[in-house]
Amino acid sequence: MVTRWDRAARWRACAIGLAVAVVLAGCSSSAPPPQPTLPSRTLQPAFSGSPVLPAPNLTDDGPGSVIESKPLADHAYFDQVNATAVRVVYRSTTGANGPPSQASAVVAVPPGPPPAGGWPILVFGHDVTGVANKCAPSLAPGLAGYSSFMGVMLSRGYIVALADYQGLGIDGQPPHSLIDAATLGNNLIDAARAVRRVTDTASTRWAAFGYGEGGTAAWAATERAPSYGGGLDLVGAAALTPLADLSPLATEALDGTLTPEQFKLQMLVVEDLALTANLNRDDFRSGLAKDRWDLLIDCAPADPSVVPDLYKQLRPADLQPSSPAAADQLRTALSNAALPLNTPTPPVAPLLVIYSTDDPAAPVGFVTGPLRRACVAGAPIEIVTKVGDTQTTTDLTVQYALDWLQNRFGGETLASTCQGVA
Numbered sequence: 001m002v003t004r005w006d007r008a009a010r011w012r013a014c015a016i017g018l019a020v021a022v023v024l025a026g027c028s029s030s031a032p033p034p035q036p037t038l039p040s041r042t043l044q045p046a047f048s049g050s051p052v053l054p055a056p057n058l059t060d061d062g063p064g065s066v067i068e069s070k071p072l073a074d075h076a077y078f079d080q081v082n083a084t085a086v087r088v089v090y091r092s093t094t095g096a097n098g099p100p101s102q103a104s105a106v107v108a109v110p111p112g113p114p115p116a117g118g119w120p121i122l123v124f125g126h127d128v129t130g131v132a133n134k135c136a137p138s139l140a141p142g143l144a145g146y147s148s149f150m151g152v153m154l155s156r157g158y159i160v161a162l163a164d165y166q167g168l169g170i171d172g173q174p175p176h177s178l179i180d181a182a183t184l185g186n187n188l189i190d191a192a193r194a195v196r197r198v199t200d201t202a203s204t205r206w207a208a209f210g211y212g213e214g215g216t217a218a219w220a221a222t223e224r225a226p227s228y229g230g231g232l233d234l235v236g237a238a239a240l241t242p243l244a245d246l247s248p249l250a251t252e253a254l255d256g257t258l259t260p261e262q263f264k265l266q267m268l269v270v271e272d273l274a275l276t277a278n279l280n281r282d283d284f285r286s287g288l289a290k291d292r293w294d295l296l297i298d299c300a301p302a303d304p305s306v307v308p309d310l311y312k313q314l315r316p317a318d319l320q321p322s323s324p325a326a327a328d329q330l331r332t333a334l335s336n337a338a339l340p341l342n343t344p345t346p347p348v349a350p351l352l353v354i355y356s357t358d359d360p361a362a363p364v365g366f367v368t369g370p371l372r373r374a375c376v377a378g379a380p381i382e383i384v385t386k387v388g389d390t391q392t393t394t395d396l397t398v399q400y401a402l403d404w405l406q407n408r409f410g411g412e413t414l415a416s417t418c419q420g421v422a
Helices: 007-024 076-080 141-155 181-198 213-228 248-255 260-277 287-291 304-313 324-336 368-376 395-409
Strands: 066-071 084-093 100-109 119-125 159-163 202-211 233-240 351-356 381-386
Touching: 066 181, 076 141, 084 181, 100 141, 100 181, 119 141, 119 181, 119 213, 141 159, 159 181, 181 202, 181 213, 202 213, 202 395, 213 233, 213 351, 233 395, 248 260, 248 324, 260 304, 260 324, 351 395, 368 381, 381 395
Parallel strands: 119 159, 119 202, 202 233, 233 351, 351 381
Antiparallel strands: 066 084, 084 100, 100 159
């Protein structure tokens, strides 16, 4: 349902919760003791202000090279945390062996002097927003709610890049595909490369963090890195509720068991394949879904107030495939797109996968099959299963993932891999 895929509110709440938790940790209901009189003094700010970026390196030498770098139009939040943010357009690659393409991202640089070796880079992959060009977070007010979460990452001492993904935010590019894991992984790797073209304070060491579609991107980045990520050192990736295998949607749609939280995801998957693989939309929609399709999948409708009521009226039968053969066509397309990518060079960077067993939008079948296959292939994966939980964006879970990545930057190895594979 619409609210399930509105990540702006969720990530805003997450970031606020992380900040408030620090404040509340030292609070007490009792009155503070009297304080002694102290001599007056002038307190100097920790930093002299936001960093000044040099002119970007616009040399065209392939994936990750920057085409354009401009100050972010909506930068009030980054001003508050003394960070400097720019929106960049950079070169990338479609698929494992596809043609060159372009993608966009927001790059935010923290204040103060960088550590020895430069600021580590954290590339953030956002969740499903839509498949239309206008659905890029970099084009939305407040970065669709992700700016505050980027602030949490900046406070930990990272340069942060929020990637839009191919087909979102730039005209003239191939359509966005939320199931094309190889392209998503490429986009994250090239965002890390682009960071080093807009600032001379960045390290070659980087990590990926993503939720939902961004979890797919982060996972795929670990698989693409050995063959595609040259010149960078990927220390690890955290994938929260990755949409690693969406083929169960076809069975659920045919059986009429899609949950309301899955309606929009199902429609976006069908729209994705209609744009990229000539799938016939009318084989997967009827009734209200067919009549109001464009409005139901719109990430920024002219009158958003009417959309929630439409979703309340939507029924699983409105999204039922027209035949078992149509369901098989959808299932095959999604199975072929599932992780792992089975790249010729196995991944070496550790991967953290966190999923919840009772998530009504992303059931365990989206994750368990890919985990089994990846673990059999020897991928270094730590698995956290949140039994009985319905989401993985709680403060504690996000903090755990960020701490886990920090340990990878610190050189810690995984204590165990592939424990608890279902």
